[in-house]
Amino acid sequence: MTDDRPIAEMLPEIERHVELGRTVYLKWTCPACGERAIANDPNRYCTQGYLHEEKKDGSPCGFLYRGDLFGYLVLGPMIPFSFQ
Numbered sequence: 527m528t529d530d531r532p533i534a535e536m537l538p539e540i541e542r543h544v545e546l547g548r549t550v551y552l553k554w555t556c557p558a559c560g561e562r563a564i565a566n567d568p569n570r571y572c573t574q575g576y577l578h579e580e581k582k583d584g585s586p587c588g589f590l591y592r593g594d595l596f597g598y599l600v601l602g603p604m605i606p607f608s609f610q
């Protein structure tokens with residue numbers, strides 16, 4: 527189970543992360559092999575679909591995911607908590 531959501535719904539919050547200098551990688555579940563896959567290129571949504579190149583055991587998958595449901599991973603500077 528994942529908390530994936532439609533990409534259109536997430537794009538505004540992803541753009542906000544990018545504006546704040548963070549790096550965002552889209553993730554999806556590959557329908558062919560069921561593994562969780564992560565995009566190679568950060569900070570972009572590729573409308574051509576996402577290729578699951580390699581499975582966790584190193585064997586090739588090659589399934590092109592053209593679905594709508596994604597999650598994402600955020601890396602980079604977080605806003606420090608401030609006391610006022």
Ligand SMILES: [Zn+2]
Nearest residue numbers: 556559578587
């Ligand atoms: Zn796969």
